[in-house]
Amino acid sequence: MSGWTLTLKQAPALRLDLRTLSPAALAELSADAVAKLGVWHGNESIALGELFTIAPRSDHELHLEGDLSRADRIGWQLAGGRIHVDGPAGDYLGAGMSGGEIITRGPAGLLAACEMSGGRLEIGGDAGDYAASALPGSMDGMRGGTLLVRGSAGARFGDRMRRGSALVFGDAGDFLASRMVAGTIAVAGRIGAHAGYGMRRGSVVCAGTAPTVPPTFVANDANIAVFWQLLARDLARHGGVFATLPARRVHRHLGDLAAGGKGELLLCD
Secondary structure, eight states: OOEEEEEESSOOSSOEEOTTOOHHHHTTOOHHHHHHOEEEETTEEEEHHHHEEEEEESSOOEEEESOBTTEEOTTTTOOSSEEEEESOBOTTTTTTOOSSEEEESSOBOTTTTTTOEEEEEEESSOBOTTTTSOOTTOSOOOEEEEEEESSOBOTTTTTTOOEEEEEESSOBOTTTTTTOOSOEEEESSOBOSSTTTTOOSOEEEEOSSOOOOOTTOEEEOOOOHHHHHHHHHHHHTTOGGGGGGGGSOEEEEEEOGGGTSOEEEEEEO
16 A cells, blocks of 8 residues: 655646545555546546656655645545645535545635534635535535634635534634534634524634624523533644633523524633
């Protein structure tokens, strides 16, 4: 078995679809076989060797290097292994992944981690709209695993999210956790308008500037000290602002009352 380093020769004229590339799929192939693999460039299949310089690795990982902002579906439905992206990634990064690990050193496009059910995805920069959400036409968003966004996140982060943990170390856009069913979202920076719109259950931890609480949320004075310590310590292990959570006080708001009122916004002092 062997891992591979694929270095992009030049920016592609059209978008690439890299859904067929995974550590497991390439592990038993020779360099010549890897070079002959077809990937979609626009509506044309093109040999991987025409786009990338290919070099073997001894650690069984898949490394992608270069400006891959036009490369979509990296880590599509990944079930195991590790993928490193040394640069930006395109749309659908880690979509449908159920295991393994993906790490990027740059930003990601739209719909990162959509319908993710397991594994770990770390985005080194910003994430586009609809991260940790549902694929177009689907009812289920992120369903498990851990998503870390080291930069900021776009609009509709966690839309229809059902399970798992998603942390944003920067700011988050409008409609954070919209239609959320369950799971945990934590944001270190500012949060846009309409947070928790249509939220049914789940927890949103606001570790930075407190957002405007929507009128369909109500303050709750129940003692949640034990629950909060468990949740805060779990988030603290990821570092950054989240490391301070166990020592901070929290104010709880329940909602969205228009959708059952069992979700919660947790505002930290």
